[in-house]
Amino acid sequence: MTKEKQAIVLFYKYFSSSSSSSSSSSQAIERWWEDPKDNVRKLYMWHENNLSSSSPSSSSDKISSLPIGRIKRRHLPLVGRILISTEGISGTLSGSRKDIETTSSNIHDYDDTGNEDNDSSSTSRIFQDVDWKISYESSTSGQLFPDLKISIVKEIVSTSGLVNVNDIPLETGKHLSPEEFHEILELSSLSISLPSIQSHHQQQQQQQQQQTKEVVMIDVRNTFEHDIGHFVDPRTNMKAIDPETTTFSSFEKFCEQNANELRDKKVLMYCTGGIRCEKASVLLKRKGVEDVNQLSGGIHRYLEKYGNDGHFKGLNFTFDKRVAMKPNFATKSYEVVGRCVECSDPFDELCGSRVCTVCRDLVLICEKCRTRSKTLREFHCKRHAAWKSCYFSFLEIFDQSELEEQQRVLRILRDEASVERGNNKNVRRTLTRQINKAETRIREIKEDCHLIDPNAPRRCRSCQEQLGTVCDGKCWGFWKNAEVTSNDDDNSSKVGKIRMRGRRAKQKHEAEMEFLPESTPSTITMPVNGIQ
Template identity: 35%
Template sequence: MYEVILYYKFTDIEDPESFCEQHKSFCKELGVKGRIYIGREGINGTLGGTPEQMQKYKEHLTAIEGFEGIDFKTDTIDFIPFAKLKCKTRDEIVALHEEDVDPAYGGKYLEPHEWKAVMESGEDYVMIDVRNDYESKIGHFEGAITPDVENFYDFPDWLDQFDAPKDKKVLMYCTGGIRCEKFSVLMKEKGWEDVNQLHGGILRYANEEGGEHYKGKCFVFDDRLVVPVNKDNLEPIARCEITGKPADSYINCANMECNKLFVCSKEGAIKMEGCCSEECRQSEFKRPFDPENAFRPFRKWYNYFDDEFKERELEGNA
């Protein structure tokens, strides 16, 4: 068995390039795989390896001054969902593209049991899913607003159009918590008073509360694509864009000129030869379609996108 950890820490790093070089060297020697972003504001990563490797990594990182108390979200699986190790520097460890957003001034943390209690209390609140639209499409909390945005850095523009009363209680969540750290600051700066964020995000809630009140699955930025949240309810909430039947698998359109990421069942993929439309199915630029490999749980949906797209999407994975 292997473990996958998801984590972040906002802390000042004086020389990100030097820190990154040393950290990458340690990770290579340890033999772990995954993705780590390092910047002046801290670290954001997800790694896979054996339980022993993960424990050594955690001990190493948290022993560095300023990195104490990291909330590691851990999942146990039977394969490592990363092809290699990537450790790079970034201007932002999660890209909001807004200046002077200090997570120290963010919203109040709600632990998973507190979050659940608020949902069950009958209290009046508005809940915001702080993830991209293709993430919330396959899973979200009951009653959540799921903004129609393609990137995390689109949220400031979305917020400018958000018309909830400034004195209304706000709940927000994302996959592992990092996006809420920044977005909650922005909401408070815009005048919302009672801003609360799910500490540890969906993944921690799933581990501690069993996923109650969550519908569908959780999109993750590794080769697993989706993971279960509420194991007592695994029914898909999205629908295949070809057949209209319930589905929660993503594939890329086999037409290389399209490459659209879309929800598709195996039945629909076979019918359209992996394409999102009849026009794409007739394209001379269509890749050969292998239904068995296309629906392997460890297939990388972003393999066919250009480097700029991959870097942008993987940057906002928590």
């Protein structure tokens, strides 16, 4: 019997009022900005009701009349992540082919006026022009996410407020189809869609000017995504630039530091599905880089078109339990571009149990290096490679002299961060905390030397439990298995869990409390961002 394929849909939509005149959802976007706070609530409740019940209703009036606080968590046919904000929506959902196609159609037909007539004007449907990226997967067993989480956030792509959603249509880069993006890399044409009204001489002159420009590719995804797969320039065999960001909000610093070098170049940028490029191109153009272009539909659409025959090499990270996709499902072999951070051997298998002990970013560590358990108990990413000898989350194996040596190196690193150019405040704060942590441990050892355990078992960086017996290291994000939680948990206990999970979870909770009444249960608080 053939195993049924799972369907996966990626989608996003920015609600930019400045683009409403040319958008097929113009009236809906105008209504959205009349009362964005109430519309966020309506959209949240609509998704809660439609994705939590077996008989969805398309009327937002019916949704808004539901008793707040009565929605209970159920066994859902769909799993995934949805982020809702005043600036837009971003989501990744997985389920059966029928459920995904039905849900995509229901979201597409969402009408905030409550009009259930399918023949109503498309301008009243805010999701009318969404690019639904649907793919099918048969090789993965089990669900691609542990559960379904719908969150209200301040921004669907965080820039700490640097990019207003209404600036995107006015300042964003030029959108290139996969074919146009590929054509530029092939160098068959650097001039895209020259106006027919130009004279032949003007076209030749413009083409010649553009062909003298150096083409530069920028990968606006996170470093661990870039490490396992990226575009390669076929002329130079150079890979795309990695801005070395761990969060998108740090991309602005890259723009500031590299704008002068990029100013006279033709920039091609890309991400997984296009959502991050919309804001990344705005940030770069604001620094004076004019010729900024972005891959429409992202890596996802490019691989659909070209697969192994294109210029994307390696794997495409997916933010679900597939972890990464090959360029072509039908082809088993592909080029491994990832490298182990310890020995530099070819390796591209990311796993939730292998994270940097400093920043918890995913790290490429091959099996050979992982077996060196006595000398490699904790992992460090490339950004924190210089901290390998002094920064550890678990200090129980070290004696006093080792801890004092760690403090000495940490202080040197902190002093260097103080004099380096740029804002290293967070780096200095992190190093100071570790110095204090080592000092506390030294005092404990002085009081009781038996606290030192050189044979202590390795522990999970996320939950602190013993690896191998209590935890497999996959206790967080989309890696973990579905949790069964009681519907009777009170809000105070949930807030406690939020605080346990860190600053980002608290920020999401605060965003939800801004838009939802206090009586609404805070059941959806710590999503893994469905970044595209």
